[in-house]
Amino acid sequence: MLEISQLAKSYGDIVALTDATFTVEPERLVGFVGPNGAGKSTTMRSIFGLVAPDHGTISWKGKPAEHASRRQFGYLPEQRGLYPKMKIGDQVSYFAQLKGVSPREAQTKTSTILEMLDLGDRVSDPLEALSHGNQQRVQLAVALVHEPELLILDEPFNGLDPVAVSVLRDVLRQRATEGAAVLFSSHQLDLVEQLCDDVVVIARGEIQATGTVRDVRRSTGTQLAVVEIEHPETDVSDAFAGLAIIDVEHADGRSIARLELQSTSELGAVVAGARNCGQLVSLNYQPPSLTDIFKELVR
Amino acid sequence: MITSKAAISLVARREIRARLFSKPFIIGLGVTSSLIVLAFVLASVFGGDDPTRLGLVGEQPAAAQAILEQQAELEDRELVFEDLASAAAGQEAIENGDLDAVVIDGTTLMMKREDVGLLSFVSAAWQQGQLLEGLGDAGLSDSDISSTLGQAIPLTVQELEPDDDRETKDRIAFVSVVLLFLAIQVAGAYIMMGVLEEKSNKVVELILSSIKARHLLIGKILGIGVLGLVQMLVLVGSTIAAAALTGSSVLPSLSVSMVVWGIVWFLLGYLLYGSMFAAGASLVSRQEDAQGALAPVSVVIMLSYFGSAFSASDPDSTFTRVLSVLPPVAPFAMPGRLATGSATTFDVGLAFVLTALTAAVVILLAERIYVRSVLHTDRPLTWREAWRLESS
Structure with a gap:
């Protein structure tokens, strides 16, 4: 060694x-x-x-x-x-x-x-x-x-x-x-x-x-979740109140929200918020890539 | 683990392999030996004793010509006579360089500038010729004349410092200065190139990740030293061959001990100057910076060379004795002084000890500089900066 x-x-x-x-x-x-x-x-x-x-x-x-x-x-x-x-x-x-x-x-x-x-x-x-x-x-x-x-x-x-x-x-x-x-x-x-x-x-x-x-x-606290909701009935921003929203896009009756999670335990809140808002179509959650980490660490 | 010895021997062998059969080495050696041969050939063609060409105008003492021919034979001097119609023709021939001198009417010796040697050579014969004529006119028989003159025995010379081949010895001394300078300068240039090459193409970083800088330096100096020896032997060989070929008077005076001493002094000079070349080259990474970095070394080597060459003709002066004992000069000057026998055992011993000690000190200083600066490739360093660098 x-x-x-x-x-x-x-x-x-x-x-x-x-x-x-x-x-x-x-x-x-x-x-x-x-x-x-x-x-x-x-x-x-x-x-x-x-x-x-x-x-x-x-x-x-x-x-x-x-x-x-x-x-x-x-x-x-x-x-x-x-x-x-x-x-x-x-x-x-x-x-x-x-x-x-x-x-x-x-x-x-x-x-x-x-x-x-x-x-x-x-x-x-x-x-x-x-x-x-x-x-x-x-x-x-x-x-x-x-x-x-x-x-x-x-x-x-x-x-x-x-x-x-x-x-x-x-x-x-x-x-x-x-x-x-x-x-x-x-x-x-x-x-x-x-x-x-x-x-x-x-x-x-x-x-x-x-x-x-x-x-x-996984070392950095912030991890990215991308949530896709069909026919949102309420304002997406309200649905994820309390979570760190990076941005929300609307297109073809769908809203795509990108959220910055502090830990995996917040995933439950993401799912719950999405269901309250409309139909949850997809949830993409993964730790940031090495490139993301690198950018953050060397900043 | 790779031992120091193994590392040094690997580096040395690579240096030898990489250069011994390389075009620059072979061509360089070929050119140098050809130059030596050419120098000897030119010397034998132009430097040999020209015949003395003497023009004759008008009446001459009857026996003068025969006496001069006898004299010329004794002195091993070639003689050519030419009969001329007039003094004017003689003058023209002298001015054209066709004749050395013209004797006019047995009384005047015409030459370009007064040449005492020629004057005494010719006038002695003419005086004798006139004397013979005078004695004959006075009624003496030829046999009386020859018996009287036969008793006149020339003075024998007793030389206090007999030195039959002074000129030859001076020539040997000079040739040895030139040869040693060539050999040391060329080997030094090889060291410079070797160090520079590894720095400029960055391979030194890789080498020093495996072995110590000191071992790289020692291996390089040893390897190129072997090449230098080969070169020295070829140069000495072509000198001897050229001397033999042209029947030069240098040849009979050469001896094995001269060659051995020449090699000993080459090695001392090589170690002294080679390590300086290595240190100087380690300061820079580019060919174009090398000249500046090596300027101090070049000045020392050139001054020592010119000093040796200059003093070779005056081997017994105090100036030469002192100069040739100085360590930077001794490798060039001493072999010549040894060859001519002008160096005392004390001179040789002192020069040897001083040069060996100086070489040892210079090697240590050069190693310090080399080891510290060889990994600096970003810009040229000065000698002072390199000295103060911390070792890595």
Whole structure:
């Protein structure tokens, strides 16, 4: 388990992180979301010792993360970069060996990962001969090749075509199933919502929410109910007196009211109010999407 | 865990593999060795002793020409005579550069500017010729003349500091200064490119997520050092080949110990300057900023080079002795002084110790700067800023 505790970092007057605390557990896919400049990359770079935090600790399996333990980590940095003239097979194998994999094993693992990322036939090509998208895949191969127990990926889905996105989703899911702890940042919240087990929301250098995607979606007090009433006999606003009405629309003899609920227990009042008013046609109630939560948390 | 040794050796091997068979390395080496060969060929074509071309106008002492030819043979000097119709023709030939001098009527030596060497060479023969004529006129028989003259034994020279091949030694000293400068400068440029390349394409972030910056630096310096050695050996090889090819006088004076010393000083100079190049390059991320950041290093290396080249011709002066012991200069100057035998054991020992110590200190300072600045890719840093950065 990766434990990040009270991590803080400032660059002169600019505060990048104030108090970041969260964990990434094995077999969990964790989405790391937050607006630009919220401190995601600073956090991720700290895990690899590329940033010296002013304060706070990072531990892996209960011990402070240091050079030795980072052998088990895989990294996709925000600033992508590899050797342009080096053959991709040599390149992936080189980075595997820098993680302590033996040359022979590195070769096997390199073939496996390049095959998995559909680059099996490009092994002998220099990186610069590949398209931008394929260079991204090589970068991923480098992060994955040594089968790390902890994967830290900074915006891994950026710049990928839909096919590559789907390949990467499968790979990440598979790695988590095999026992890896996976933390990746992304601005694609719907993707995070579908793919991740857990989510960490960060804004202004502070963690705003952590937990399972489900818990985080239910974490805010306000939840949305959409009620559709046919032939309302009384004023819809009166029917829902005491509840927080966002707006009411009237069309074709129907009224659609959107209500903000403080808790699930108010659902009863919604149903009762609707029945008093007219014919209840539909009630759509669900916790806000991650996008809604995100907007609220980072506001 | 990947050990320090394994990390350093991986980095070093990658540097060697990536460059040894790369076009720029091979082409660069080819061009440099061709230049060396060309320099030797040009020197043998133009630098060799020209024959002395002497025009003759009018009556000359009978034996003068034969005496001069004998003399020329003794001095290993080529001699060409040309008979001319008039002094005016002689003047024209001198002005055109066709002749070096013209003797007119056995009394006047015409030349462009007074050349003392040529004057004494020619006039001695002419005087002797006139003397022979005079003695003959005075009634002495040829046999009397030759027996009398035969007794005149020229003075033997006793040299206090015999130095048969002073010129050759100076040439070796100069060539070694140029070779070492080339080798160190090129290897330094490779280090600069290596550091800059990893910063500019951002791969350094990924590398340093696995290994320590210090190990990356050491591996790079070692790997490029091996390439530098290969390059040095090729340069020395082509120098020897070129000298052999052109029958240069440099060749017989070369020895194995000179080559070994050359390599030792190359390595010292490489460590000293290479680590400075690495630190300088780590300050910037773009090629166009590199020149500015490396200006202090370039100034030191150029001054040291010019100082060595300048003083190579005067190896015994105090100025040269002091200069060649200074650590930034010693790697260029010392091999030449060793080759010419002008360096005392004390000079060599002192220069070696000072340079090795300085290199060690500079490596430590350079490491501090490199480790702190190599991950800063947003803008160029100054040396001072990099020094004050906190380590990550």
